[in-house]
Amino acid sequence: MDESDSPLLPAPRWYDDNAPLRKELKDAAKAARKTSASAPSESPDILPDWELTVGIEIHAQLNAARKLFSSADTYPTVEPNSHISAFDIALPGSLPVFQPAVVLPALRAATALQCTIITKSTFDRKHYFYHDQPAGYQITQYYNPFAVGGCVVLTAEDGLEEGREVVVKIKQVQLEQDTARSQEEDGATTLIDFNRCGQALIEIISLPDLHSPREAAAYVRKIQSILHAIDAVTTGMEQGGLRADVNVSVRRRDASHEGFTYAGVTGLGQRTEIKNLSAFKGIEDAIKAERDRQIRILEAGGVVEGETRGWSMTRPNETRRLRGKEGEIDYRYMPDADIPPLYIGLDLIKFVRQTLPPLPTELAKMLVEEYGLSATDARTLVLLDDGDRLIYFQKVVAELSSLATYSVPQPDLGKMAANWVLHELGSLLSTDERQWSDKAVPFDKIAEIIHRVREKQITGASAKLILKLVFNGDSRPISQIVRQEELAFSEMSAEEYQAIAKEIVEKFPKHVKDIVEKGKTGKLQFLMGQMMRHPRKGDMRAPEVEQALRQVIFAGKS
């Protein structure tokens, strides 16, 4: 029932800690390009005749040390059924004890989504039988949620067209319990792990303000990045920490607006619900598939039934029916008499509002304005490694400016540091397929390397070499590496360059011939590479090398 548990886990599309950096960047670029070109065999994002309406319910696992109503731990990777208390498996006589630890992350989330916090909220029971739900009901906040009326603004930054802005209003944010994790062993056996059961979730219910599949996916992505930035959640969609239920309806653009009403929005078509989507791409595909299905039915003169549907990665172009309206569960909501109301003090609301960390958008803006980064780099830096890379970057820049002998404008240092922290270090990480760690290359070491490049004490190539050495565990001080590896840069004269160039040219006459006679200038790169391997490589700079080679080769022949 839970897509995230199936072995058919979708490949990470956009943001994943484990994915190589370059791939991430590529995917980001791809996502941005999608504005113009949609995936093949798929219908366009916006249809001329039909208007799509989407409302999304997002379930996010809160970053709290305790479960919502029991003091059991919420460690993510442990032995199954090791972190449970009597209440989590609904032993008779056990009672829920609200854990105040969940309030802070929940409040941070609601505040970041610009919700109004309700000072007195209550808990209700939502009844249904399923083996991942031991008590026969889930405790949620149906009648009085703790936060209402927020909004999220989607802009070009989130992958929309330039200049477009979509405001998605949030109806309410509520606290609820997670279910157990179940795993089909074979046809007859299902294994259940109650470690997840009873953990605190927030459910974020949006109003039907979204009208395109891509924007819907962008909305979920945005919510995830916000929740990550304020440390309200521990894991993202790929790890199952975030799941979405999507409500989809269509109506003709020209039709007079008479139809269903949801939360004050009138004139909607009959909606269907797609449950348990756990990938951004999945959300987009599922909405498209469901929209096209509804339109096909309506165009054939049929009627869309209100039902619950499912979608799977294996067949991305269709949704399948889970249960119809007649089989719709009556959840029999009932106030839970065991749990006293949750009172949130005004002082706490104020405290959370004041101490809320900046959101990704604000951080990216800060990076562009104060550190001179490009918008893409800034965004990547903010999203990488839960913001660890950003902190590392800032440390590097601070170290750089303290190393500088005269005051340098921060944007200059920022640009340089970003290049090294993002691209050079990133490529090392991705070739070695290693996880990010700020201990791989201590920030003061990389700052010293960059500083030496800036001061022209070493060349860029040597710097890369040193970085690689340090990355691979060389613990010598940078100065010692430079001395022992003889990488210190001393200006060579043009003659010295030419002398070395001559040596190289003599070594590879065939290449020279190709260059001169056939005009294969590409071979020049090869010769340059060879020349850069010369023992005096630490003193060479690429432009001078090229110049010397050209002079040597073409001087002899013409």
Place this chain on the structure above:
Amino acid sequence: MPVRFDRGHRDWRDIYLFRTAKTILRRSQFPPHYGNPYISVNKSLHDPEYLIGRLKRAQRLHRSTENWNNYNILKSANDGHTVGIKDNILTRNLPTTCASRVLKGFCPSQDATVTKLLEKAGMLVLAKTNMDEFGMGSHSMNSAYGPVTNGDPRRQGALSVGGSSGGSALAVALDLAHVAIGTDTGGSIRLPAAYMSLVGFKPSYGMISRYGVVPYANSLDTVGIIAKSAADIRLTFDILSQPDASDPTCLTTGSRTRIRMAKNRRRVSVLESKIHFTPAFTPREKAPPIARARARNMFLFQRSFVRRIGVPLEYNIAEMHPLVRWAWTATLSHLQTYGFEIVPISLPSTKHALSSYYVLAPAEAASNLAKYDGVRYGAPRTRPSDDDDKAGTLYSGYRHDNLGPEVQRRILLGNYSLSAGAMDNYFIQAQKIRRMVQKDFSTVFRMPHAFHDYAPVKNGVDVIIVPTAPTPPPHIQFLKDASPVESYMNDVFTVPASLAGLPAISVPGPRHPDFPWKAERAVGIQVIGQYGDDFSVIYFAQNFLTNFHNLKTLDRLQHDKVFKEFGSS
């Protein structure tokens, strides 16, 4: 003779533990013959030397307090006394089944808070007492482990012990335990106490921790005490009335302070209201000399704070048995001789209370009992159809096989009243009535409600006195033909206090002078107090309603040939 005690301790002259040990051993060997009070018993019942030795030691300890000098050795006033615990309260070393097949052999890994406190106080948990399945019933006949009866169920004339804590009441009546712990949802303690001429106390909601009590209707459930005298109840309530962090509905120390403040406000109000205390209604001269002496000497403190007794007119229903009505009137005139002012009051929403209760309790029960699917604990799942029935409804096969008919009836009723179509007409309306019932009570009591801001009442009453049940205990052969709705009628006088969460105690009513005493003429009189006023209720019952009978020797059992041999002992 009332139990003598001082500073929360028993008088050493009242300790006869050794004698009771022998009775317990003799009578507990064949429980079905004595009306089936137990579901499971402690090992010590099969080890006479251990039991006698333990009780003897405890007796010696108690008697050594003769000169008021050894009290610090005793763990509590109930040290060494035996207790029976209703089978829906968790005990680590005895199975907890709630008298249901669905929990057959369920051995919890933790004690309930109640059990823990009792054991800490030195009490010996002798047995788990029989009950109605999950507390659903009024006669303790719905048990999966056989019905509880007062008298041999195979013969004519066996009486109902009341329910659902019928096993607890029978255990105390048979002297198998000094006190018994039960639960009261809509009268489950007071009704058995009334039917068995015992004292049954239901505290205010939240006074005693419910942690480890298997819920039936969690907004109404309270843990209560059944004993032979109100003094026993007071001593046991002292042990149990503690704040508990593991039960969020248990009153915290702060809430208890607020209740004390409300009591103080009442005290001030009583002192100010002296002028309204009309001596015209206090024919003290006519009172019997003993009562006069007591009124003068012993309970001056108590008298000064309980003065006005409310008699709700709505409780005088046509269905009330004449004997019950006589007992009610006799009690009130008896109290008049003490100088209490009898005040007619009106609780207009009383007549809707029962219907409200039978919507709310099943609704909560349907929710609370949803966990019994046999997946994690409970009776083993035996058939392939345990998961689904033909209609494909999850778990319905298992639940059909393992839950009793009354439980199934209430689950269906509850789920119906919670369903989307019926919620507004049933559940919501019932909640409104519940609020009205609460408000009704708060408009008559002098003591203000500690947690609700109702307008203060001038000249309110201090306690309310009503019968516990509309009839004396019925014969069980008549119950078999009765419809479920008829048996729901038994709760009509007990349900309002439960809905409002008020403390109530049921004591044996007076004996009619024209009829000889018989177990089937037992009548219970109920004292209801304001929320949090538990001690006034217990004190009042103890001081003014105990001299109708000699509770120590009162014969509560329905005699036939089998019972005769011990009935006289």
